Every structure is written in structure tokens, then in C-alpha cells.
Amino acid sequence: xxxxxxxxxxxxxxxxxxxxxxxxxxxxxxxxxxxxxxxxxxxxxxxxxxxxxxxxxxxxxxxxxxxxxxxxxxxxxxxxxxxxxxxxxxxxxxxxxxxxxxxxxxxxxxxxxxxxxxxxxxxxxxxxxxxxxxxxxxxxxxxxxxxxxxxxxxxxxxxxxxxxxxxxxxxxxxxxxxxxxxxxxxxxxxxxxxxxxxxxxxxxxxxxxxxxxxxxxxxxxxxxxxxxxxxxxxxxxxxxxxxxxxxxxxxxxxxxxxxxxxxxxxxxxxxxxxxxxxxxxxxxxxxxxxxxxxxxxxxxxxxxxxxxxxxxxxxxxxxxxxxxxxxxxxxxxxxxxxxxxxxxxxxxxxxxxxxxxxxxxxxxxxxxxxxxxxxxxxxxxxxxxxxxxxxxxxxxxxxxxxxxxxxxxxxxxxx
Amino acid sequence: xxxxxxxxxxxxxxxxxxxxxxxxxxxxxxxxxxxxxxxxxxxxxxxxxxxxxxxxxxxxxx
Numbered sequence: 056x057x058x059x060x061x062x063x064x065x066x067x068x069x070x071x072x073x074x075x076x077x078x079x080x081x082x083x084x085x086x087x088x089x090x091x092x093x094x095x096x097x098x099x100x101x102x103x104x105x106x107x108x109x110x111x112x113x114x115x116x117x118x119x120x121x122x123x124x125x126x127x128x129x130x131x132x133x134x135x136x137x138x139x140x141x142x143x144x145x146x147x148x149x150x151x152x153x154x155x156x157x158x159x160x161x162x163x164x165x166x167x168x169x170x171x172x173x174x175x176x177x178x179x180x181x182x183x184x185x186x187x188x189x190x191x192x193x194x195x196x197x198x199x200x201x202x203x204x205x206x207x208x209x210x211x212x213x214x215x216x217x218x219x220x221x222x223x224x225x226x227x228x229x230x231x232x233x234x235x236x237x238x239x240x241x242x243x244x245x246x247x248x249x250x251x252x253x254x255x256x257x258x259x260x261x262x263x264x265x266x267x268x269x270x271x272x273x274x275x276x277x278x279x280x281x282x283x284x285x286x287x288x289x290x291x292x293x294x295x296x297x298x299x300x301x302x303x304x305x306x307x308x309x310x311x312x313x314x315x316x317x318x319x320x321x322x323x324x325x326x327x328x329x330x331x332x333x334x335x336x337x338x339x340x341x342x343x344x345x346x347x348x349x350x351x352x353x354x355x356x357x358x359x360x361x362x363x364x365x366x367x368x369x370x371x372x373x374x375x376x377x378x379x380x381x382x383x384x385x386x387x388x389x390x391x392x393x394x395x396x397x398x399x400x401x402x403x404x405x406x407x408x409x410x411x412x413x414x415x416x417x418x419x420x421x422x423x424x425x426x427x428x429x430x431x432x433x434x435x436x437x438x439x440x441x442x443x444x445x446x447x448x449x450x451x452x453x454x455x456x457x458x459x460x461x462x463x464x465x466x467x468x469x470x
Numbered sequence: 471x472x473x474x475x476x477x478x479x480x481x482x483x484x485x486x487x488x489x490x491x492x493x494x495x496x497x498x499x500x501x502x503x504x505x506x507x508x509x510x511x512x513x514x515x516x517x518x519x520x521x522x523x524x525x526x527x528x529x530x531x532x
Contacts, residue, residue, distance in 0.1 A: 099524060123478070124479055128523075363485075366522055
């Protein structure tokens with residue numbers, strides 16, 4: 056029988072894993088099983104163009120999968136991959152090398168790639184489902200897009216990158232926008248207080264209202280129609296008018312289908328630096344569901360929710376899996392440590408915030424170039440994040456593309 | 471190998487320049503310029519550049 060690798064997860068990580076397995080010589084069967092109805096697509100535009108670009112406004116999900124920026128390039132190598140879409144994998148028995156699907160199928164594998172990603176967390180409050188939104192999938196974006204109408208009151212819960220991007224898009228759509236955030240500034244943890252405060256002011260100048268240090272305590276219907284959401288009540292009693300509620304309060308890994316196999320699933324699936332799951336040669340993980348150590352920083356395994364992680368980890372996982380499936384090659388020398396440079400970006404209104412490295416555990420934050428005086432958005436401000444005197448991260452807000460690249464190069468040289 | 475970039479989609483992330491510096495560069499005005507017919511020996515880096523483009527604006531044809 057032809058050997059088969061099953062990839063569970065049909066998004067960016069699943070696609071890149073399939074491509075890398077073919078690039079590195081896998082000639083057996085490749086089956087990708089994805090819960091979403093669509094073939095893999097690119098998520099970053101979902102919080103931006105898909106919500107507000109005039110030429111995207113009337114497009115269906117099927118059309119949006121091919122919309123510029125949303126369409127994912129697929130390498131020619133994956134033309135013969137079997138895509139099983141709209142199918143959730145509900146269980147796995149690693150000892151028997153099988154996975155089970157929600158529609159009752161059992162798929163046997165020789166190699167398994169875990170690429171099931173994340174799903175959004177929800178507020179622990181019931182009710183008003185049709186006015187409450189999250190943003191992870193294309194279908195989520197389409198449902199939200201339809202409610203971002205001129206004059207609508209939108210309350211975004213969570214002032215992280217996604218919350219702030221949605222707030223900016225909703226303002227562009229002509230909505231009235233409040234952002235409820237438990238910390239004292241938006242995007243505080245990844246950016247530090249000075250840059251976070253600057254971006255807060257920038258959003259306020261565009262009409263976004265922040266409710267900082269606050270959380271949601273209740274949702275109330277309209278006096279005229281109790282079934283329709285009308286008011287969001289905060290923990291200090293503040294009442295916010297709300298036609299639309301967006302919950303951007305983080306994500307949780309999709310790992311329940313791996314229960315019962317004795318794995319450490321406490322925060323994603325625990326991997327070693329080769330992206331092997333629990334030291335198994337025939338099971339690897341890719342993307343933001345994988346918790347792996349990055350020796351660029353330390354030996355603590357972490358999940359990383361950046362866009363570049365699926366591609367980086369897929370390369371590593373593919374070579375690991377093929378080595379595990381071909382014992383004849385196992386005499387080859389051990390590969391070099393896997394130490395990818397984290398990279399992230401966020402586009403809010405017309406400003407890009409681009410970061411490299413680790414910025415969330417700094418003991419010192421220093422402006423390297425420019426400053427926070429008016430004009431920072433066009434001149435660019437460059438902020439360095441240091442830990443024990445070593446620069447571990449850099450963020451460039453505004454400025455020019457060449458400026459951003461120069462600082463990535465600097466950090467790569469340091470790291 | 472033929473490389474095309476949809477400049478209407480390109481958002482100046484510059485990730486391609488790190489993956490394939492012999493093929494992609496910013497010019498003095500900060501605009502992306504690229505070699506439309508790079509040597510086959512650069513294929514792996516060009517394919518990677520297309521993979522890591524955050525807006526997927528790069529096309530590679532044989």
C-alpha cells in the first residue's frame with residue numbers, strides 16, 4: 056500500500072506543510088483535512104480590506120478566496136494532494152496511527168502533521184448571538200462586514216492587534232467605535248507603554264473611543280426589543296450603546312481531538328525543537344498550535360501566533376517527519392538548531408507597525424530613532440526592546456519600508 | 471523561471487528581499503524592484519520569497 060501522510064488542518068500551516076513535504080521528496084499520498092469549507096486562504100486581510108475595501112464588499116466567500124491578498128499561492132508540487140474540506144477531525148489514536156472525522160471516517164496514516172491552529176475565545180456571557188462577532192475565518196469576516204454599516208455603534212472587546220485593526224476598519228466604514236481593554240493602553244504587552252499610548256492617541260484622533268482598565272460585565276437588550284443587543288455594561292457601570300459586539304479577546308488552541316494520547320496539551324501541543332510531538336518520529340506539529348522551544352531566546356517552549364510561523368515551522372517539521380519515516384537516512388547528522396526570528400506586523404488606518412524578535416519581556420525599552428512627537432507616523436519611530444542589556448526585539452511604527460528592513464537586518468545580526 | 475509581482479497588491483513588507491536578495495530589492499525611492507527572469511539556481515529562494523509575502527503578491531511561473 057502507498058504510504059500516507061495525513062495533515063490535520065487546512066489553513067496556511069497545512070498548505071505549507073504539504074508543499075514542504077513534496078519539496079523534500081515525499082512521493083507517497085498526502086491528505087489534508089480541514090474543518091473550514093474553503094481551501095486555504097490568507098487571513099491578514101480579513102480584519103482590513105475584506106471588511107472595508109469597496110471592491111470586496113459584494114464578494115461572496117467563494118469569490119473572496121481568490122481576492123488579491125486573500126488568495127494563497129499554492130506551489131505546483133501540491134496539485135496531487137487530496138483536500139478534504141468542511142470536515143472536522145474529532146479524534147486520534149496515535150498508537151494505532153489513525154484519525155477519526157466528524158462524519159465517521161477513519162483515516163490511517165504513516166505520518167501525521169498537526170496543523171489545527173486556534174479558535175477565538177469568547178466572553179463568558181450568553182445571548183445576542185447574531186450581533187456578536189469574532190474574527191478568525193473568512194465566514195467570520197463576512198458576517199461582521201454586513202453589520203459594519205454607517206452610524207452603527209460597534210464595541211470591540213480587546214485592544215490587541217486584531218481588536219485595534221477591527222476598530223480602525225469599523226471607523227473607516229463610518230461606525231461609532233469603542234474599544235474595551237483591561238490594560239491601561241491598547242497593545243501594551245507587545246509594544247510597551249510609550250508606543251502603546253502614542254498609538255492610542257493616534258486612534259483617538261481618528262475617532263476611536265477607548266475604555267481602558269475595563270471589562271464587560273453584562274449585555275442588555277434594547278428597551279423596545281429585549282432580544283436585540285442595545286447596551287454593553289462595563290465593570291464600573293459605564294453603559295456603551297452597541298449594535299455590534301466584536302470579541303477580540305485572544306485564542307485557544309484546537310487540540311481536543313488529540314485527547315487520550317497522553318500528550319501535553321496544556322497550551323497547544325508540546326513539541327521539541329525538531330517540531331516532533333513528544334519525541335515521536337511520525338507526528339509533527341506546525342503553526343500556532345505548536346508549542347516549541349526557540350534557542351534564539353531560551354529553552355522554554357512557546358506557542359507563537361505570528362503569520363510567518365506556519366511557513367517557518369512547516370519547513371522544519373517536513374524534514375523532521377521525512378527523516379522519521381525513512382529510518383535508512385537516520386544516520387545523517389543532526390540538523391542545526393531551529394531558531395526562527397519572530398516577525399509580526401499590523402496595519403491600522405494608514406500606519407504600519409512592524410516588529411521583529413521578542414518585545415513582550417523587555418526590562419528596558421528605548422527609542423532608537425525618531426520620537427513620539429507629532430509627525431512620527433510619516434517620519435517613523437524605531438523602538439528597541441532589551442532584556443539584560445541585549446536587544447531582543449525591535450518595533451518600527453510608521454516610516455518607510457527601507458527603514459523597517461534595516462532594523463530587521465540589525466536584529467538578525469544581534470540574534 | 472518568470473517572476474511577476476502584482477504591484478497593486480504589494481504592501482512594501484519587504485519579506486521577499488530577505489528570502490531572495492539577488493532577485494528583490496527596494497530602489498532609492500523605496501519601491502520594490504525585481505529581476506523578472508532569474509537564473510534557475512535561485513529557484514528555492516524565489517519560491518520562499520513568494521511563500522513569505524504577507525499579501526501573496528508574488529507569482530512564480532516556469
